[in-house]
Amino acid sequence: MSGDRAVVGQNLRKVDGVKLVTGRPAFTDDIHLPGMLIGKILPSPHAHARIKRIDTGKARALPGVHAVLTYKDVPRVPHTTAGQAWPEPSPYDTYLLDNKVRFVGDRVAAVAAETRAIAEKALRLIEVEYEVLPAVLEIEQAMASGVAVIHDEPDSTKIFDREHNIAGYILREIGNVEEGFRASDLIFEREFRTGRQQHCPLEPHVAIAWLDADQRLVIRTSTQVPYHARRQVAMILQIPVSRVHVIKPRIGGGFGGKQEMLLEDITGALALATKRPVKIEFTREEEFYMARSRHPQILRMKMGVKRDGTIVASQLTVLATTGAYGSHSTTVQGNTGSKVLPLYRAEHMRFECHVVYTNTPVAGAFRGYGCPQGFFAQETLVDEIAEELGRDPVEFRRQNMIRLGDIDKLSAQLGEGKEGLPRHIRSCGLPECLDRAAAAVDWDGKRNAAGGPAHLKRGVGMAATMQGSGIAGVDWASAFLKMNEDGSFFLQVGAADVGAGADTVLAQIAAETLGVSLDKVVITSGDTDITPFDVGAYASSTTIISGGAVRKAAEKVRAHVLDMAAKMLDAPVDKLECGDNQVYTICECRKAVSMAELAMHAMYKEKTQIMDGASHFNTDSPPPFCVTFAEVEVDTETGKVRVLHLVTAVDPGTAINPMQAEGQVEGAVAQGLGYALIEELLLDGQGRPRNASFLDYKIFSAKDMPRLTTILVETDEPLGPFGAKSISEVPINGPAPAIANAIYHAVGIRLRKLPIRPEDVLRELREKLPTL
Amino acid sequence: MFDLVEAFHRPSSIREALRLLHAGGRRARIVAGGTDVVVRADPEIRSLVDITRLGLTYIKRSGGAWAIGATTTMAQIEHSAALRALAGGILVEAAKGCGSVQLRNMATLGGNLANASPAADTAAPLLVLDAQVVVAGERSRRTLALADFFLKPGETALGKALLVEILIPAPPRGARTAWSFQKLGRTESDISVVNAAAGLQVDGKGVCKWCRIALGAVAPVPLRARAAEALVTGRKLDGSLVEQAAAEAAREASPITDIRATAEYRREMCRVLVKRALAECAARAGCSL
Numbered sequence A: 001m002s003g004d005r006a007v008v009g010q011n012l013r014k015v016d017g018v019k020l021v022t023g024r025p026a027f028t029d030d031i032h033l034p035g036m037l038i039g040k041i042l043p044s045p046h047a048h049a050r051i052k053r054i055d056t057g058k059a060r061a062l063p064g065v066h067a068v069l070t071y072k073d074v075p076r077v078p079h080t081t082a083g084q085a086w087p088e089p090s091p092y093d094t095y096l097l098d099n100k101v102r103f104v105g106d107r108v109a110a111v112a113a114e115t116r117a118i119a120e121k122a123l124r125l126i127e128v129e130y131e132v133l134p135a136v137l138e139i140e141q142a143m144a145s146g147v148a149v150i151h152d153e154p155d156s157t158k159i160f161d162r163e164h165n166i167a168g169y170i171l172r173e174i175g176n177v178e179e180g181f182r183a184s185d186l187i188f189e190r191e192f193r194t195g196r197q198q199h200c201p202l203e204p205h206v207a208i209a210w211l212d213a214d215q216r217l218v219i220r221t222s223t224q225v226p227y228h229a230r231r232q233v234a235m236i237l238q239i240p241v242s243r244v245h246v247i248k249p250r251i252g253g254g255f256g257g258k259q260e261m262l263l264e265d266i267t268g269a270l271a272l273a274t275k276r277p278v279k280i281e282f283t284r285e286e287e288f289y290m291a292r293s294r295h296p297q298i299l300r301m302k303m304g305v306k307r308d309g310t311i312v313a314s315q316l317t318v319l320a321t322t323g324a325y326g327s328h329s330t331t332v333q334g335n336t337g338s339k340v341l342p343l344y345r346a347e348h349m350r351f352e353c354h355v356v357y358t359n360t361p362v363a364g365a366f367r368g369y370g371c372p373q374g375f376f377a378q379e380t381l382v383d384e385i386a387e388e389l390g391r392d393p394v395e396f397r398r399q400n401m402i403r404l405g406d407i408d409k410l411s412a413q414l415g416e417g418k419e420g421l422p423r424h425i426r427s428c429g430l431p432e433c434l435d436r437a438a439a440a441v442d443w444d445g446k447r448n449a450a451g452g453p454a455h456l457k458r459g460v461g462m463a464a465t466m467q468g469s470g471i472a473g474v475d476w477a478s479a480f481l482k483m484n485e486d487g488s489f490f491l492q493v494g495a496a497d498v499g500a501g502a503d504t505v506l507a508q509i510a511a512e513t514l515g516v517s518l519d520k521v522v523i524t525s526g527d528t529d530i531t532p533f534d535v536g537a538y539a540s541s542t543t544i545i546s547g548g549a550v551r552k553a554a555e556k557v558r559a560h561v562l563d564m565a566a567k568m569l570d571a572p573v574d575k576l577e578c579g580d581n582q583v584y585t586i587c588e589c590r591k592a593v594s595m596a597e598l599a600m601h602a603m604y605k606e607k608t609q610i611m612d613g614a615s616h617f618n619t620d621s622p623p624p625f626c627v628t629f630a631e632v633e634v635d636t637e638t639g640k641v642r643v644l645h646l647v648t649a650v651d652p653g654t655a656i657n658p659m660q661a662e663g664q665v666e667g668a669v670a671q672g673l674g675y676a677l678i679e680e681l682l683l684d685g686q687g688r689p690r691n692a693s694f695l696d697y698k699i700f701s702a703k704d705m706p707r708l709t710t711i712l713v714e715t716d717e718p719l720g721p722f723g724a725k726s727i728s729e730v731p732i733n734g735p736a737p738a739i740a741n742a743i744y745h746a747v748g749i750r751l752r753k754l755p756i757r758p759e760d761v762l763r764e765l766r767e768k769l770p771t772l
Numbered sequence B: 001m002f003d004l005v006e007a008f009h010r011p012s013s014i015r016e017a018l019r020l021l022h023a024g025g026r027r028a029r030i031v032a033g034g035t036d037v038v039v040r041a042d043p044e045i046r047s048l049v050d051i052t053r054l055g056l057t058y059i060k061r062s063g064g065a066w067a068i069g070a071t072t073t074m075a076q077i078e079h080s081a082a083l084r085a086l087a088g089g090i091l092v093e094a095a096k097g098c099g100s101v102q103l104r105n106m107a108t109l110g111g112n113l114a115n116a117s118p119a120a121d122t123a124a125p126l127l128v129l130d131a132q133v134v135v136a137g138e139r140s141r142r143t144l145a146l147a148d149f150f151l152k153p154g155e156t157a158l159g160k161a162l163l164v165e166i167l168i169p170a171p172p173r174g175a176r177t178a179w180s181f182q183k184l185g186r187t188e189s190d191i192s193v194v195n196a197a198a199g200l201q202v203d204g205k206g207v208c209k210w211c212r213i214a215l216g217a218v219a220p221v222p223l224r225a226r227a228a229e230a231l232v233t234g235r236k237l238d239g240s241l242v243e244q245a246a247a248e249a250a251r252e253a254s255p256i257t258d259i260r261a262t263a264e265y266r267r268e269m270c271r272v273l274v275k276r277a278l279a280e281c282a283a284r285a286g287c288s289l
């Protein structure tokens, strides 16, 4: 698609790459302000308790301590930490500090002191008397009558059924599944379980807050949502939005964990209390259990098919836990239905979900946003159905999958916590993804040749998945551009580059539209004082939504440039073209003016700043499509599963920067592999984390990665800038089901619980082959 | 992490190191590569005594025997061409499997042993090699068998002394001698869930004349599987003997359940790894099972 494009579609270097690899002070924690204090949060040692008495006298008296805050010292404003567009669909069930704690790690108090050592000592000096309450740790117990009510406070709102610990409930149906099952020849129903994965960003959550010379509260923070954070902090601290300035510097990975106002409020409160700059940075241990994680789910998936392979009805029933607070509770779980079921064109679909509170670490947004759980269930069940029908899994999917021109009606019922909008499929590279990925893994050859030496069995498996590109009718963004004397442009966007390369992609879109090289676009992003609004980096929205705003703003500016050139070249606008950093005529008499000459003329002769801005949103969320093929080797004596080759083919629409797009795929599958095989935050019987360190919680490192093949199948999406959709989330969904299916192909056992641990593989093998 | 540490010493002689260690009492700690000490960050520690400048970094060979200085790093062992010739390279294999490149550049052999983790990867191969450790106290030096060195998790027979050298007596050699090291971790750079090492020598008829089997992470200390060794020694090596010995080794283990694996899984993996180690040895010694 990029044949005649100079910038879009080119593998250009990340605009912020050099400063990152040379270690320039680019991240939140890279500054040190004079007089800066260190903040620490006292985490609850109990999963569920009421604070009967809290005495901060000794802590306050410790030399070097500047503030100790408890619930007595701060405003009580129910809110959600989820960084979502207003009005947030998540329950308002969280307080800056409260007299009740609801999970091990919940905030009890906060301290600001001269050094970390003093702050830690002060935490130990805070005397707390708890009334320990019975804790609800098991997801299946949460709704039972007689168990403790986690949110018994009267002032929280938007909780579905607090008496039964139900944060949210979803029920949507199209057609009539019962009728569908009656009309089916075969019905399959299975239960699946998924684990609590943590984002493990290289940079943990960190925020630095201070009062500027005008006494405005400035918060430099590691966030994906600077604008939401500003709005939330203003509400929680009860100060006007205009008195808050949020700065998002370079971010060391968010993966959804930073779509959350997590430290900004408390850091801001400490800065206001001390009138000194305050920094709070999570330790790795704190990041594991005090930040967010992926919602664990128990999924029941039921599908009815005709003998000819037509899927007639599909039904997914989910019990999920959001942990102690309802951040992203209904929206993540909504996706488990709305983005998963419509992949296959069943006439009847039903999705039901209870999202329950438990006294466990809080779940939140996480790359994939509910889809990894749903696709694990659906794609392993579909594999089983194909097997049962004697069909090749690829062909079975091909028969049933969504295609160009389809309208997904389930999305219309399941929006961001409310009614959504129907989803029209205007671009679809799924068939080509299947063809190319199957060829890359040698599907036909390997499906017929499973095996290997005695205890090492090989197999191949696959999964198909999709996602969205922005939240239809909700996500919106804006961009502003102005021209400089040298013919360069300043691009200001509220979009939040979290390391995924948004700044580069957005600058490429601007440069392409304006006909200038990438170095002529200087981008500033994610600063609420300087850049216009953007919802932030989530829902795979930045390229399509923020990029859409940039495209519009750049088109407006391009029109101003052409108007100016028309005067200078004495040629009609429709005979002018931008390119190669100049404006030229497209008629015979080839005349041209460089962007630099044009800018000088505009500024000093015409006394005009060439500038403009635009806002953008979509009423539809075009899905990127993805297929994942895995070749595995199962050690039948140890139960270890080694992935030998992982092939991912993605349809992202147009890849604005193919090299970056591939990088996003590779990063996503690294997390997807961990989710499939090793990653899980474990709790003990008291709700305390058991493996809150990288020594105990393992992720896929470079040495663990299998051979990767990444294929971009480009399509042209009418709703996206230059045809782009999205890419960063969708590839995380496939590894778990593809691996589970490959294990089945290798050794004939179905694993329905994530992560797939060697012990589970071994147990299943024993059950199947008792002689082993 | 070490906010309360008041002194970091870098002595240049063993005597000086020991003096500082004694002067610091309970709150002084030896640090070599620091990959265990720093990670644990024991808040009791007030002074650290760095022993990496004591001249204890070396790999020496005399005849068939070897002496390795306590502060020799895993990376130096991993890249030692000479050591690769020792016992089929099992010590090199074990060192290679420790953590990551960065870790192996810091981590020392002495630290791996003195740390007394039951999972220490170099312990099993060294037990199989009948290694001894040389321990320097303020007044005297003594040499003890590695098998007697480990007391319980985190505890050795060292006391307030310095582990200075690891001695490896000349192991059995010849075409019918073979060795194997096996490690099972959750990822490529993980502490062992279970590790195992074996060495054996057979005669021309395939009868086992000498056998050593050691296991890691399955008991309070790295373990010699003596009953399994006894079972194999003096008998003709075949598939069923290997199975029996592996099962015996699993019985000798007393594993625990922790974050990495359950006790039952560990016990089962003892069997699998010992079986694999013996089978690999047998194959290398030219026996067909």
Ligand SMILES: Cc1cc2nc3c(=O)[nH]c(=O)nc-3n(C[C@H](O)[C@H](O)[C@H](O)COP(=O)(O)OP(=O)(O)OC[C@H]3O[C@@H](n4cnc5c(N)ncnc54)[C@H](O)[C@@H]3O)c2cc1C
Binding pocket: A695, B029, B030, B031, B032, B033, B034, B035, B036, B037, B038, B039, B051, B070, B071, B097, B098, B099, B100, B103, B106, B107, B108, B109, B110, B111, B112, B113, B114, B115, B119, B120, B121, B122, B158, B161, B162, B163, B164, B189, B190, B191, B192
């Ligand atoms: C990420 C990570 C991965 C790891 N992976 C592995 C692995 O795969 N396999 C494995 O076996 N280990 C592993 N370890 C543990 C560790 O790296 C090893 O045990 C290492 O060999 C320790 O050596 P060191 O020199 O760093 O010891 P240090 O941390 O310096 O010391 C360890 C202990 O021994 C004492 N000590 C050190 N030297 C002496 C001496 N000469 N005399 C007396 N006492 C002494 C110290 O006081 C301390 O108590 C890993 C550690 C980390 C952090």
